[in-house]
Amino acid sequence: MPVDKPRVALVYAPFGACNRPALGISLLKSGLMRQSLPCDIHYLNLLLADEIGVQICDLIATQLPSADQIGEWLFAPVLLGENAEADQEYLHHVLWGGYRDFYTPAVVYEFLRIRELLPAFMDTCFEKVDWSQYDWVGFSTSFHQNCASLALAQRIKSKYPHARIIFGGSNCFGGMGAALCRLFPFVDFVCTGYADTTFPRLVQAVANGEAAPDIPGIVHRNGGAPASAAAEPVRAIDLDALPYPDYSDYFAQLKTVQTPPDFDMRIPMEASRGCWWGEKNQCTFCGFNATEMAFHSKSPERVLDELEYLCKNYGNQIFFTDNVLAQSYFQTLIPELAHRPGLSLTWEVRANLTREQVLLLANAGVKWLQPGIESLSDAVLRLMRKGTTLIHNIQILKWAKQFDMCVTWNLLWGFPGEDPAEYTRMQEIIPDLYHLDPPTRYGHIRIDRFSAYLAAPTSYGIMQLRPASPFRTIYHSLSEDDLNGLAYHFDAEYPDASPVYAQCMEQAIKAWQNWCGAALDVFPSQHSIYILDTRKGGARREFRFDGLAAELYLLCDAAQSVQFLMEASSICERHSEAEVVALLDQFVEQGLMIRSGKQYLSLAVVREPSN
Amino acid sequence: MATEEELYALIGRAVVDAEFRKKLIADPEGAAKEAGYTLTEEQLAALKSTEGKGLAAVLEERLPKSPLPSPA
Numbered sequence: 001m002p003v004d005k006p007r008v009a010l011v012y013a014p015f016g017a018c019n020r021p022a023l024g025i026s027l028l029k030s031g032l033m034r035q036s037l038p039c040d041i042h043y044l045n046l047l048l049a050d051e052i053g054v055q056i057c058d059l060i061a062t063q064l065p066s067a068d069q070i071g072e073w074l075f076a077p078v079l080l081g082e083n084a085e086a087d088q089e090y091l092h093h094v095l096w097g098g099y100r101d102f103y104t105p106a107v108v109y110e111f112l113r114i115r116e117l118l119p120a121f122m123d124t125c126f127e128k129v130d131w132s133q134y135d136w137v138g139f140s141t142s143f144h145q146n147c148a149s150l151a152l153a154q155r156i157k158s159k160y161p162h163a164r165i166i167f168g169g170s171n172c173f174g175g176m177g178a179a180l181c182r183l184f185p186f187v188d189f190v191c192t193g194y195a196d197t198t199f200p201r202l203v204q205a206v207a208n209g210e211a212a213p214d215i216p217g218i219v220h221r222n223g224g225a226p227a228s229a230a231a232e233p234v235r236a237i238d239l240d241a242l243p244y245p246d247y248s249d250y251f252a253q254l255k256t257v258q259t260p261p262d263f264d265m266r267i268p269m270e271a272s273r274g275c276w277w278g279e280k281n282q283c284t285f286c287g288f289n290a291t292e293m294a295f296h297s298k299s300p301e302r303v304l305d306e307l308e309y310l311c312k313n314y315g316n317q318i319f320f321t322d323n324v325l326a327q328s329y330f331q332t333l334i335p336e337l338a339h340r341p342g343l344s345l346t347w348e349v350r351a352n353l354t355r356e357q358v359l360l361l362a363n364a365g366v367k368w369l370q371p372g373i374e375s376l377s378d379a380v381l382r383l384m385r386k387g388t389t390l391i392h393n394i395q396i397l398k399w400a401k402q403f404d405m406c407v408t409w410n411l412l413w414g415f416p417g418e419d420p421a422e423y424t425r426m427q428e429i430i431p432d433l434y435h436l437d438p439p440t441r442y443g444h445i446r447i448d449r450f451s452a453y454l455a456a457p458t459s460y461g462i463m464q465l466r467p468a469s470p471f472r473t474i475y476h477s478l479s480e481d482d483l484n485g486l487a488y489h490f491d492a493e494y495p496d497a498s499p500v501y502a503q504c505m506e507q508a509i510k511a512w513q514n515w516c517g518a519a520l521d522v523f524p525s526q527h528s529i530y531i532l533d534t535r536k537g538g539a540r541r542e543f544r545f546d547g548l549a550a551e552l553y554l555l556c557d558a559a560q561s562v563q564f565l566m567e568a569s570s571i572c573e574r575h576s577e578a579e580v581v582a583l584l585d586q587f588v589e590q591g592l593m594i595r596s597g598k599q600y601l602s603l604a605v606v607r608e609p610s611n
Numbered sequence: 612m613a614t615e616e617e618l619y620a621l622i623g624r625a626v627v628d629a630e631f632r633k634k635l636i637a638d639p640e641g642a643a644k645e646a647g648y649t650l651t652e653e654q655l656a657a658l659k660s661t662e663g664k665g666l667a668a669v670l671e672e673r674l675p676k677s678p679l680p681s682p683a
Binding site: 052053055063087091092096102104106107111113 | 622639674
């Protein structure tokens with residue numbers, strides 16, 4: 001029967017991050033409101049945070065390894081009931097399989113205490129909101145949000161069968177969405193791609209009397225079994241045509257939660273979707289599907305307007321959700337942002353930026369930079385098709401330091417086909433980099449759905465692909481085929497050299513992380529440079545270089561080849577190539593430069609000229 | 612005094628045995644004793660150190676130094 005004004009509830013369940021509003025459903029709310037369709041967002045993650053603490057909720061949501069699915073394991077009994085055998089397997093293969101010293105008995109004991117609270121918490125979620133008023137209840141699910149979302153959806157559908165249940169978010173992309181609709185009969189619709197335009201269209205179509213309209217990317221349950229999506233989800237939408245996200249529900253509900261003094265809240269904003277690098281050359285480990293990869297960006301004018309709106313209404317700590325900064329913004333948006341003081345921006349970038357581009361970002365108010373570094377080996381970077389080099393990676397770390405930006409980055413290993421000797425070389429380089437930001441996270445790669453490893457496993461020597469152990473134990477009642485449909489992470493067998501070097505890499509990185517405050521600075525003056533080095537064991541080393549040596553060191557602030565240096569008139573007219581090479585090699589010997597292939601790169605951070 | 616391995620065994624049992632878990636949560640010392648382990652003051656304090664907001668503090672302290680795999 002047609003409904004005049006359908007009411008929509010959107011739910012953000014535990015364990016979604018508490019320190020930021022959810023962008024996707026906040027855009028959907030605005031999209032619905034544009035069509036005069038009322039919508040409320042319920043941040044049930046904040047409700048749980050109020051009960052067990054926002055810190056632990058955010059740790060589970062964003063800090064603990066997403067592949068372990070701890071949030072899902074905690075909520076699994078609420079959805080699927082307890083299963084001692086599966087829990088034992090989870091404990092021994094996941095928690096204590098790799099991280100016995102991290103997940104100590106005391107930590108697991110507290111996980112169990114939280115787990116015991118969750119059935120009552122789910123009752124609270126069900127009772128605290130009047131779900132009967134809604135014609136639609138939508139769940140946004142990424143990472144650890146499936147089990148809590150499904151458990152609540154099941155209760156709502158059971159008590160209020162008139163409510164249409166719809167799921168969306170990255171856990172529903174591609175075939176995972178179809179599997180979710182097939183496996184959980186209380187789920188009526190699933191958005192398997194971007195829902196910005198299709199969800200409001202669906203709500204309107206159903207309100208007009210269509211039972212199950214065919215809309216691209218939306219899987220629906222038509223009577224018994226779910227029908228497949230009418231067409232693939234749209235790959236690109238006009239981002240400028242989207243409304244601004246409405247974060248009002250988040251801020252209203254956040255008031256009920258006790259937050260710590262260092263609560264690091266950032267406002268999500270998107271300037272683009274997709275990855276312009278991945279469109280051409282997907283990194284082997286990247287888990288984006290074709291829809292997520294297609295790159296499209298907002299106009300600079302639109303970004304500026306939206307930024308102003310968000311800052312005015314919610315604060316100036318802006319976290320760009322872009323997978324990678326649009327290259328064209330360096331000519332348009334980024335210089336313009338320099339005229340808007342007071343911004344504090346976080347942005348993900350390619351690592352191969354020039355010094356000028358890093359400076360532009362710093363002037364634009366970028367305080368946190370997330371470059372896709374991933375490795376300190378050219379051979380490994382080639383293997384993962386990253387399109388960057390060791391030199392690029394060190395340059396961006398150095399220039400970010402120079403311009404007072406914090407860098408968050410990952411160092412990964414375990415790539416099929418890699419040579420363990422590359423990791424020995426990395427361990428040799430690392431002490432020379434103690435003055436730069438160490439990797440924020442490090443460890444073995446995952447094999448994710450949509451990655452090249454899953455699409456063409458034999459090309460990488462990968463065999464016995466299967467849903468990762470946490471999925472098998474959390475969804476203990478599902479068959480192998482069903483798990484294959486639902487899982488995002490996979491286990492596999494391949495000649496993996498990492499056990500040989502992983503422990504040494506961990507030690508090298510821990511030493512780096514613990515080595516706070518080390519400096520390697522270069523202070524240029526008119527004809528000389530002064531270098532201060534405190535990287536080695538706290539000892540202070542000082543160097544002064546004049547003439548050609550000083551000139552070469554500053555020229556190699558961006559990596560240079562000898563050939564390039566010899567083309568500089570100031571050098572080639574007065575000095576021989578042998579002289580130049582001897583000085584460069586001496587810098588390398590002293591740990592003040594590195595040589596990679598034919599290029600030399602100065603490692604010291606350039607500081608203001610000394611008097 | 613329970614050894615470290617016995618502590619792991621104690622928690623391992625709580626994971627798979629719902630009745631024992633409830634007892635352990637209500638009374639760690641008593642439930643451990645009933646299971647044949649005597650927890651020292653230090654071990655009891657360690658268990659309680661993660662209670663409530665303590666868990667976040669304990670994990671946060673370990674995180675930067677821990678070999679956790681990275682989400683790519």
